[in-house]
Amino acid sequence: MSMDMQAKIRAALKQHGRMSLDALTLATTADLYEAGMTSHASVNVMLALEEAFEVEFPDHLLKRSVFASIEAISQALQEIGVGKAGA
Amino acid sequence: MHVGFDMVLVNHIQASVAAFGERFLRKIYTPQELDYCGHGAALKLERLASRFAAKEAVIKALRLAEAGVRWSDIEVVKLRDGACAIACHGRVAEVVRDLGVQEISVSMSHEADYAGACVVVQCA
Numbered sequence: 001m002s003m004d005m006q007a008k009i010r011a012a013l014k015q016h017g018r019m020s021l022d023a024l025t026l027a028t029t030a031d032l033y034e035a036g037m038t039s040h041a042s043v044n045v046m047l048a049l050e051e052a053f054e055v056e057f058p059d060h061l062l063k064r065s066v067f068a069s070i071e072a073i074s075q076a077l078q079e080i081g082v083g084k085a086g087a
Numbered sequence: 088m089h090v091g092f093d094m095v096l097v098n099h100i101q102a103s104v105a106a107f108g109e110r111f112l113r114k115i116y117t118p119q120e121l122d123y124c125g126h127g128a129a130l131k132l133e134r135l136a137s138r139f140a141a142k143e144a145v146i147k148a149l150r151l152a153e154a155g156v157r158w159s160d161i162e163v164v165k166l167r168d169g170a171c172a173i174a175c176h177g178r179v180a181e182v183v184r185d186l187g188v189q190e191i192s193v194s195m196s197h198e199a200d201y202a203g204a205c206v207v208v209q210c211a
Binding site for chain 2: 016018038039040041043044047048050059060061062063064065
């Protein structure tokens, strides 16, 4: 995961995740739901990520586990082409 | 039988509408639900909130969290007698068929800051 991608994910979580822990310092593997993110907040995070990366999450990635950690979000973004050369 | 329950703060839904506007509304709700919830200044946030809670309650009752489904494939339908029912579309309808679901019942409520919904799923 590039630092730019990680920074954008953390910014989306900071603004929309409604977590009790600081998204800017959270471990990339930390459970975001354990940190207080609700399912509704995860929708906002998803919409913010779509804006930030100019993508749309396909239906098969609309899963709780996809938004469970910074690392999981990063993997999903890479799956839909974010961070790939020419994407 | 499976049960799902969810509760949301109405002002959190308001914040989503303020931040993401039509993108939030069209991602979560069907056109029919949006018609019922109103538009612009007449938008009824408590209706949006109770419907969001109902969709999450369905997701919990049917164990759809890992199924990869659209929120708009779960629709709250207002019946003529004033009661509400759940209509399933797309991938959610497929799961419902596969599980042998006979009936999905929903009850929604809102009061001041909160909106909630309870869903009961009856399987064969």
